[in-house]
Amino acid sequence: MIAGLAQNGLGEESLKLFNLMKLQGFQPCDYAFAGAITSCAALGSLKSGRQLHSQLIRLGFECSLSAGNALITMYGRCGVVGDAQNKFHVFMVDDTAHPEVNAVYSYLKQLVLEMRKLGYVPDTRFVLHDMESDQKEHAISTHSEKLAVAFGLLKLPRGATVRVFKNLRICGDCHNAIKYISKVVGREIVVRDGKRFHHFKDGECSCRNYW
Template identity: 75%
Template structure:
């Protein structure tokens, strides 16, 4: 909790006062908090300890790489990804799925295989236009690639959880609750987008990610934007 709140001095005091050696969960919490609040120097220290304890855990490298990318340190981010490849560590691909009419539809990021993907893209574009009128602005800091701003917005629109939610909104009966699952943590832009989306379509959107359930309704989320 201290790490998530950005209270790193207090968090370090807790870690140093532990009557045992901190485990991987402690260093992962510290690294995740550092990534959220941009504390790169302390995050590097946490990542080094975490990778020592779990050298084959993909999340350690991904968090470190993402932290570098958020700080604009693209060379360091690329070197971290290279270290993953050299050690044979593979990142779990993000995917989202939703059940519609007794059939499970699975989407990957930038999906081109689903037979209705073009219709989903078109529907998402219409939704985003309405969401922008309510104040939604794509948060491009969640695009962890060194590309132009307009390309970053295109990348954000192709996240798997957006595809799954859009398909459900298209195909489920009017007013029905949308229930989508994702194997990884939902990204910050998608989280914000679904708040606006719930307002535009006037129904509840539930997303179960790797951490918890998010209930989006009337431009708010049950997590209070703290997850």
């Protein structure tokens, strides 16, 4: 109900229900928090959103995928994305702004070499601009989700799961590339796009290539 009210533009009603649940002695789960935070995003209520963020941390829900995605959305809509848990990094297509982007590009080139040994071939059909084939390969190699995955692999402890949030549907080449990356590095990679969560592991995805 909390999430449903939020998704239908009834943010105030959603937050009232969330608070009523707590007053009656029920402990909200991370999904309930996600719904309430989504309501804050819809209402532009940064103060309430920050209060919920603090509660999430106290309860140990700060690493929840559902709550984390809601927090990013809320802070983004309120114009303070830098306040999301100091653990989120934002990448754009063909990014040059991130302070460590050069290291990301260098590491991604190494990954592609290993991926090609396993059979990966860039699918340039997903480049919408008219350009030469080598330019298309470069363009598709700089998609934001590839950069974010490479950064996560560089920065997170060995064996840690890499989590990426994307507001649009993941393209076919990136989906295929991340399957190969998960096999090359032996790590689980979770990408949440505009449609669903993709869990990549050992060269396979939980969506079974249907999304």
